[in-house]
Amino acid sequence: MAVERLLPTAEAHDLIQLTRDIADRVLAPFVDEYERTETYPDGVFATLGQAGLLSLPYPEEWGGGGQPYEVYLQVLEEIAARWAAVGVAVSVHTLACHPLMSFGTEQQKQEWLPDLLHGATIGAYSLSEPQAGSDAAGLMCRATAVDGGYRLDGTKAWITHGGIADAYSVFARTGEGSKGVSCFLVPKTTEGLAFGRPEQKMGLHAVPTTSAHYDNAYVPRERRLGAEGQGLQIAFSALDSGRLGIAAVAVGLAQAALDEAVAYAKDRTTFGRKIIDHQGLGFLLADMAAAVDSARATYIDAARRRDAGLPYSRNASVAKLVATDAAMKVTTDAVQVLGGYGYTRDFRVERYMREAKITQIFEGTNQIQRLIISRGLAAAS
Incomplete structure (x- = not known):
């Protein structure tokens, strides 16, 4: 199901549509086989780079897309909804560019940044x-x-x-x-x-x-x-942004799991009715949808604070915590909706559940996010 997005410009809407077109053509047809056979998707990152999708939050003067983080993260979510591994790699690539963009000299940026932003260098x-x-x-x-x-x-x-x-x-x-x-x-x-x-x-x-x-x-x-x-100042400043990237990836995963569960529930029939019409299961799907929407709103709020130049470190930790915990819950519930089929590799939801787990761990475990949030509360005047 295509998410109806509230975006700041017509250009951003066009960018989301471009991302969906590329993701549906370049990612979706291959993800199942490549994940099953552990095959690296040669050429995918070059394609994303040529389309400008590896450079979105960086300035146009260096070959970037000049897009607000709010838009970049929603593009990343669309990529992750088709192929989480690619979404994570795009997020990490953006994270890796941050030290050079924010702390590099003009000469260093001139020499290395354009190739990174164009995707010639990963x-x-x-x-x-x-x-x-x-x-x-x-x-x-x-x-x-x-x-x-x-x-x-x-x-x-x-x-x-x-x-x-x-x-x-x-x-x-x-x-x-x-x-x-x-x-x-x-x-x-x-x-x-x-x-x-x-x-x-x-x-x-x-x-x-x-x-x-x-x-x-x-x-x-x-x-x-x-x-x-x-170095640690550079690392931590990059991680605030990276946590938002992982939050967006987690929401993409959760949305994909929700879509799969809803499609199955509309097709599967028990006791003479589609299972989505049984209140117990319908309410479970409603809770899943609420979790996805809430997680998306949380990362977008943090991104808007970043775009406005406001402090957002605590908000990034909140977004990472909320979105990844939601992804773990939603993907697990998606397996439950599919019943025994959800436990087989014939359906994608078992893979979504396995993929969601790592989002609670990298870019700082969710226990670390809770520590950051609680310290922020303790330090607040």
């Missing part, structure tokens, strides 16, 4: 480590200053598009404490950089998630983004 975000996921201050990967640059040593983990992406926004320790982390834009071709085998995941099979191992890998000084020691 970006990935490399913050987590095996022992430091949500605890970003616990990073151990180290960048040691040498003549002309740095030598990176250590392991990064849980990298979406790892081994395939062309450039990695990497956070490594250049000193001690919270002021001892710096950010680097590291090319895939860097000598001394190797990737682990793809993780055997519960869902999102078509796009790999890997670790990265740095062994005396030389990175020129000009590839450091921002000042030395500014």
Whole structure:
């Protein structure tokens, strides 16, 4: 079911329609097979980049779409409703561009940003480590200053598009404490950089998630983004936006599950009536629809605050928490609506349920989101 969207401009409406057309043509026909066979969708990100869908929230002067975050997130939701793994990868690519756009020098942006925004170069975000996921201050990967640059040593983990992406926004320790982390834009071709085998995941099979191992890998000084020691500030500013991306992906997943459940309930008959006409099941579907609509409204509200230049960190955490918990509940209920069929791979809802689970974990677990929200309440005057 196409969602009727309240968008700020006619251009935004056209953009949503373009996204739907591309998603229905390029994503929807292949998602089931590629997820089942764990096949990477070669050419998809180039197509999205050529259509301008990888650059939407960035300024036009750098080749971006110049769109408000409110619009970008609704585009992302449409992509995720067809193929969640692709939606997550688009969100991560946008996240990976943030350090360069917000903290890079004019020369750095001129050299690297246009290719990232056009999709000629795919970006990935490399913050987590095996022992430091949500605890970003616990990073151990180290960048040691040498003549002309740095030598990176250590392991990064849980990298979406790892081994395939062309450039990695990497956070490594250049000193001690919270002021001892710096950010680097590291090319895939860097000598001394190797990737682990793809993780055997519960869902999102078509796009790999890997670790990265740095062994005396030389990175020129000009590839450091921002000042030395500014890394955690850069990381956390990017994550606020990234959490909104995951919220939009989660809503896309939930909407897809709701649509599948409603279609099945309109077709399946028991006791002489379509099952959607049985009050017990009809009310379950109503609760699912309310959860999807509420989650969408929450991420759009946070995005509008971001677009207006208002503080939105707490709102981003609320949106991520609400949307991903809703996605887990709605996809689980969709399996229930389909009964035994929902538990089989003949229908998509079992995949939606598996995919929804990770949205509660990455970009900061939902327990971390609750911590951020509660600290914001405690700090409020």
